[in-house]
Amino acid sequence: MIQTRLIPRTAEAQEPPMLIKTLLAQSLRYEPQREIVYRNLFRMNYVDFNRRVRQLANVLADSGVAPGDTVAVLDWDSHRYLECFFGVTSVGAILHTVNVRLSPAQILFTMNHANDKVVLIHEDFLPILTAIKSQLTTVENYIILSDKVYTGSTTINRLSDIPTDFLGEYEALLTNAPSEYDFPDFDENTWATSFYTTGTTGNPKGVYFSHRQLFMHTMGLLTYIIGYEAMPFRGSSDVYMPITPMFHVHAWGFPFLATMMSAKQVYPGRYEPELLLKLLITEEVTLSHCVPTILNMLVSSPAAEKYRENLSRWKVLIGGSALTKGLAKAATELGITVMSGYGMSETAPVMAVGYLNEQEKALPTADQLELRTRAGRISPFIDMRLMDDDGNFVPHDGHSLGEIVARGPWLTQGYYEDPERGADLWKGGWLHTGDVASVTPDNWVIIADRTKDVIKTGGEWVSSLDMEDVLSQVDGVAESAVVGLPDDRWGERPHALIVQKPGYTLTTEGVKANLQAKVERGELHKWYVPDRILFVPEIPKTSVGKIDKKRIRSEMKDLILGVQSA
Structure with a gap:
C-alpha cells in the first residue's frame, strides 16, 4: 500500500457536508431577482422561490415526513417540482420522482417498493391514483397539485373538490405554512x-443517489458546461427550459445547476408543441435538453420556419437516443445549435457531452455535424473505459469496439433492494452500461449500439444506430428505427420502420434504391439495405421517449410470421 501523509482533523475546523441545501443557498447570493416561470400561469423570483421551498419543508413536517422518509411526486414539469427537488431533500427526506408514463401496475410497484409515505399528485393523474390507491401499502398522506389556482379559478380550493383523505391543495398549504425553516x-x-428505470425483463429497478453524488454531478456540469463551455450556459444571459421530464434522472441534473446559478428558468408543464414554441419565443429560452423525438417534433412544426430568427439563439443538448445527421442538419438549418450528450439513469446521468475545441470550431458545418452527432467527449471526473467480453480493456483508438464501463463520483451504487442486479451492474468494480462503442484518442465517444440491438448478419456486425443515421439522410424521412430479426440463412437481417415527412410519398423500392446507390459507390456495406421497410405514422417509444426496440422487434416478428403463414 502506498504510504501517504494525512492531514489530521481538529475539533475546531469544520468541513461543511456537500448537501443539496448548499446549492439552493447560492441562488440568493448574486441574482435573487431573476425569474422562475411556469407556463404562462405563474412566475416568481429566487427570493420567492427560497421562501416557498421553506414553506414546503414546513408542510412536509406537518404531514408527518421525517428524515429518511420518502415523498413521491407525480406532476408535469413545473415550479412545484423544482421546489420538491430542494425542499424534500433538504429536510433529509428522499424524493421519489414517479414516472407517470409507466402503466398503473408499474407505478403501483414503484410506490410500494420505494415505501412512499406522502404523495404530491397533479389532478391530471388522479385517475391513476384511483386505480391503485387501495393497494398502496405505505402511503399516509396526499397533497393535490392543480393549475386552476393560477387561472383565477377557486374551484380546487373548495373542500368538496378535494378528496376527503387529502391534506389539501399545494398552494393553499404553502400559503398557510411558516416561511422560516432551518435546514x-x-x-x-x-x-x-x-x-x-425499466428494463427488458422483470420489475422496474430502483436507482438512488446521495446528496454528495448530486452535488458532485452539479460540479461536473458546472465544470464542463460553464467552465469549458461545452454547451455555453451563462447565468447572466441564458434562459433554461427543460424538455426532458423532471421524473427522468432529475431532468439530467440541470435544474440543480440552473438554480445554483440563479439563472432564469422556464418550466413548460405538459409538453404541447405550440406552447413549447411560444415559451421559447416569449421567454427568450436559450438552453434546453431533450430526446430526438421532441426536437424532431419542434423542427417539423409549420411554425418553426416562422420563428427562425428566434430559434437561432437556442442551444439544445440531445440524449436518450442517438442524434442522427438528418435531424442535426434540419435543426442547424434553422439556426439551432445542437450537441449530443451521453449517460444513463444509473449515472445521474451525464458522462459525456459534445465539446468542440478551437480547431474543431473552425471546421465547415458538415464536418462539425459529424462531431456533434457523436455521443460526446468524456466528462471531467469520469473514468471511462472500453472492455471486451473477457474483461480486458480495449484501446481508445477510434476503431476498436468494447462495452463502455465507467467509474466516477456520481454513479449509483446499485439498485434498491436488488443486490443481484446491482452486483451485475458493478461487475469487476466498473459500472457496465451495456453500450458498445469506440473512443478516439482525444476522448470522443462513438456509440456503435446497445449490446442487445447490434445486428449480426452474414457474419458481420451491423449497427442499428448507423443504419438509422443513414436513413435519416434520405430525403423525406422524418424518423426511423431499425431492428434485427432472425433469418434462417443469415442469422439476422435488419428491418426498418420509417415515418415520412409531411408532403412526401416514399416507397420501399425508392428508399432501397437510394441506399443501394450508396452501396455501389462504396459508401455503404451491402448489409445496410434492410430486408423490409414499413411506413408507419409513429415510432413506438418508451416512457421516457426512447425508441422501444423490444416492442418493435416483437411486433415486426409477429407481422412477418403472420405474412409468411398466410
Whole structure:
C-alpha cells in the first residue's frame, strides 16, 4: 500500500457536508431577482422561490415526513417540482420522482417498493391514483397539485373538490405554512433521490443517489458546461427550459445547476408543441435538453420556419437516443445549435457531452455535424473505459469496439433492494452500461449500439444506430428505427420502420434504391439495405421517449410470421 501523509482533523475546523441545501443557498447570493416561470400561469423570483421551498419543508413536517422518509411526486414539469427537488431533500427526506408514463401496475410497484409515505399528485393523474390507491401499502398522506389556482379559478380550493383523505391543495398549504425553516446539516452520503428505470425483463429497478453524488454531478456540469463551455450556459444571459421530464434522472441534473446559478428558468408543464414554441419565443429560452423525438417534433412544426430568427439563439443538448445527421442538419438549418450528450439513469446521468475545441470550431458545418452527432467527449471526473467480453480493456483508438464501463463520483451504487442486479451492474468494480462503442484518442465517444440491438448478419456486425443515421439522410424521412430479426440463412437481417415527412410519398423500392446507390459507390456495406421497410405514422417509444426496440422487434416478428403463414 502506498504510504501517504494525512492531514489530521481538529475539533475546531469544520468541513461543511456537500448537501443539496448548499446549492439552493447560492441562488440568493448574486441574482435573487431573476425569474422562475411556469407556463404562462405563474412566475416568481429566487427570493420567492427560497421562501416557498421553506414553506414546503414546513408542510412536509406537518404531514408527518421525517428524515429518511420518502415523498413521491407525480406532476408535469413545473415550479412545484423544482421546489420538491430542494425542499424534500433538504429536510433529509428522499424524493421519489414517479414516472407517470409507466402503466398503473408499474407505478403501483414503484410506490410500494420505494415505501412512499406522502404523495404530491397533479389532478391530471388522479385517475391513476384511483386505480391503485387501495393497494398502496405505505402511503399516509396526499397533497393535490392543480393549475386552476393560477387561472383565477377557486374551484380546487373548495373542500368538496378535494378528496376527503387529502391534506389539501399545494398552494393553499404553502400559503398557510411558516416561511422560516432551518435546514439541518447531516451526512453528505444521505440518500436524496430515487426513481425507477425499466428494463427488458422483470420489475422496474430502483436507482438512488446521495446528496454528495448530486452535488458532485452539479460540479461536473458546472465544470464542463460553464467552465469549458461545452454547451455555453451563462447565468447572466441564458434562459433554461427543460424538455426532458423532471421524473427522468432529475431532468439530467440541470435544474440543480440552473438554480445554483440563479439563472432564469422556464418550466413548460405538459409538453404541447405550440406552447413549447411560444415559451421559447416569449421567454427568450436559450438552453434546453431533450430526446430526438421532441426536437424532431419542434423542427417539423409549420411554425418553426416562422420563428427562425428566434430559434437561432437556442442551444439544445440531445440524449436518450442517438442524434442522427438528418435531424442535426434540419435543426442547424434553422439556426439551432445542437450537441449530443451521453449517460444513463444509473449515472445521474451525464458522462459525456459534445465539446468542440478551437480547431474543431473552425471546421465547415458538415464536418462539425459529424462531431456533434457523436455521443460526446468524456466528462471531467469520469473514468471511462472500453472492455471486451473477457474483461480486458480495449484501446481508445477510434476503431476498436468494447462495452463502455465507467467509474466516477456520481454513479449509483446499485439498485434498491436488488443486490443481484446491482452486483451485475458493478461487475469487476466498473459500472457496465451495456453500450458498445469506440473512443478516439482525444476522448470522443462513438456509440456503435446497445449490446442487445447490434445486428449480426452474414457474419458481420451491423449497427442499428448507423443504419438509422443513414436513413435519416434520405430525403423525406422524418424518423426511423431499425431492428434485427432472425433469418434462417443469415442469422439476422435488419428491418426498418420509417415515418415520412409531411408532403412526401416514399416507397420501399425508392428508399432501397437510394441506399443501394450508396452501396455501389462504396459508401455503404451491402448489409445496410434492410430486408423490409414499413411506413408507419409513429415510432413506438418508451416512457421516457426512447425508441422501444423490444416492442418493435416483437411486433415486426409477429407481422412477418403472420405474412409468411398466410
